[in-house]
Amino acid sequence: MSEKCKQLHQWFNNLERINFPFDERKIPHNGIYILFENGEIAHGMDRIVRIGTHKGKNRLRSRLKQHFIKENKDLSVFRKNIGRALLNRDKDPFLDQWEINLTSKETKEKHLALIDFEKQKEKQKEVEKRVSQYIQANFSFVAIEVETQEKRLELESKIISTISLCDECSPSSNWLGLLSPKEKISKSGLWLVNELYKEPLSDEDMQLIKNLVSHAAGINEFLE
Numbered sequence: 001m002s003e004k005c006k007q008l009h010q011w012f013n014n015l016e017r018i019n020f021p022f023d024e025r026k027i028p029h030n031g032i033y034i035l036f037e038n039g040e041i042a043h044g045m046d047r048i049v050r051i052g053t054h055k056g057k058n059r060l061r062s063r064l065k066q067h068f069i070k071e072n073k074d075l076s077v078f079r080k081n082i083g084r085a086l087l088n089r090d091k092d093p094f095l096d097q098w099e100i101n102l103t104s105k106e107t108k109e110k111h112l113a114l115i116d117f118e119k120q121k122e123k124q125k126e127v128e129k130r131v132s133q134y135i136q137a138n139f140s141f142v143a144i145e146v147e148t149q150e151k152r153l154e155l156e157s158k159i160i161s162t163i164s165l166c167d168e169c170s171p172s173s174n175w176l177g178l179l180s181p182k183e184k185i186s187k188s189g190l191w192l193v194n195e196l197y198k199e200p201l202s203d204e205d206m207q208l209i210k211n212l213v214s215h216a217a218g219i220n221e222f223l224e
Contacts, residue, residue: 020068027060088180
């Protein structure tokens with residue numbers, strides 16, 4: 001698995017890297033994104049720390065904005081996981097509140113009755129701001145265009161599995177994810193809890209990804 005993982009790292013490291021603030025015209029409308037994090041190295045290259053995609057048509061750009069910009073952890077499990085690690089590192093009791101998903105009206109009303117809403121609201125804003133600052137300062141990404149949702153989800157899962165099964169990919173001793181309360185994150189070295197250690201990429205899949213990467217390398221500057 002390490003050879004395929006190394007090849008993925010070579011391909012994705014060779015694509016044009018996108019940093020925050022980003023020009024969304026460089027991002028395809030539909031596809032898969034690959035995240036890198038400052039200070040993380042694997043196979044002698046920048047280490048892949050997260051792979052993700054989107055559901056629904058033409059939503060890759062908005063999905064990345066939910067991760068990098070929109071300060072609402074209940075719309076981005078990636079943001080939620082960064083916040084978990086930051087709060088756990090600081091031994092901040094607000095971690096319990098951070099875990100609560102307030103997107104549903106019923107859950108919101110249930111929990112708002114039990115807390116000092118205004119105080120918690122300010123704390124929530126503060127943590128969201130810290131999460132944004134951390135993500136914007138430490139993460140960059142590349143993206144490949146994959147039009148159909150079925151193929152996006154399939155390739156996302158297989159890329160995650162291929163990288164998580166690689167013995168040569170491990171986090172640095174300073175990696176924030178080591179302080180995550182989610183064991184799957186700290187053990188895998190990836191900001192992910194799903195699709196780990198499942199079916200890896202086949203040789204056919206690798207050829208497809210090679211073609212998708214070649215396509216991305218050729219059109220990155222011209223995407224509208």
